[in-house]
Amino acid sequence: MSHLSSERLAELADGEPTVAEAEHLAACANCAAERSAHRRLLSMALDERDRIAPPLTEWSTLAVELREQGIIADDYAAPTAETSVVPVVQPRRHRRAWLVGLRVAAGLVFAAGFGALGRMSAGASPAPSSKEVTTVASRIFNGSAKQVMPNVFGDQSSPFNSVEDALATLETSQRNYDKAVAFIAAHDSTVQSPEAGEVFRTRLAALDEMAETSRQALSVAPADPVLNQYYLSTLGAREVTLRQLGSVLPPGTRLTRF
């Protein structure tokens, strides 16, 4: 039998040879090597599926179009304190407990995030286990927050007159945070460093863990506005870092994980 054609060998990357072809492949080192090469190529192609890349779109641009098409509802009623974390809002005593829990939850996400960085620097797994998160979150929303983080916020005086006032400030803060992250990214001298890629990968890994931690906390209190703010801010920082990483990688470099 003559050598197999290049297209037939390509087909045999994931196909079965006939009896005659199998005999030839067993006897012909060149054709056998070529078939192996096609299998490696196929494996490389499969790996491409896991590849990620910086977004092609900017949210600010996309949002304009979504708003024009009515997909973003300008009159959307965001979850308020009254509709959030439903099980604890009815009696006044519980409402107060909820507010304490809410504030501690914010601290929890901060603590979880920076805790993750600390763990990483110590060479340990950056994320607390889901059991840890669930346990802590459960304690918070069961009213035992003081035992968890009693003095995170220190001064009890507040410039806000209402929860709505505070929530509006939170929203403004989140938008300013996103802008600040984008500005810092645009002026980040890290990109000129030879180690920039590694720095951004490390940052992305930490942000991924933080996002996952926030998400787990949100599964306990899905409408919690504070947790939502932190989650979204983390994702925003992740997106910016992903763009930065994309800008410093050599052409053709695959990016599938951090």
Added chain:
Amino acid sequence: MGTDQVLIQRAIEGDERALQTLWSQHSPHIDAVIRRLVGDPDLAADVAQEVWIQIFRALPSYRGESQFGTWAHRIAVNRTLNALRRTRRIAKAEADIEDDTVAVEHDSERSLLAASIEEAANRLSPGARTVFMMHDVEGYTHEEIARELGITPGGSKSQLFKARAKLRRLLAHVVDGLTPDTDPENVAPVF
């Protein structure tokens, strides 16, 4: 990262933050699919905008029967193919598929090696590129590809094997580099 049903519900109701969160979570993968299928970065950016609007428009039809990412991926592929069709890239590709004279390239290509699958795939005809990406990367069957592109499963297979053969030569140094002590000139013959 998982996607919560609550988040999706809020996005359906028009909550910008929920929509942005979905976009942030999934755009690295969805946009990568678009980039692979389209090739041209400028066109890919235009298509991505269109794809995301379509994903959000279709959100109320998401039933949670599959992962959100999988569902969105399907929309992305369909919408991207539609966009390519509109720009006549697919039309040309379909003509190529029927044209058996589109032969695998010659030895002279050896001097034009590619650094990555993405770069190499950009040197395929639009039709071959689409079939290769859909089958070998995205995991579509030939029957599904045939339906999407309006060609026959046999045409899809033919185009795929030509594409693989060409990619194999364009990426000889990469593919052969995966096994030690091999001479690319000897293990990448053109019969």
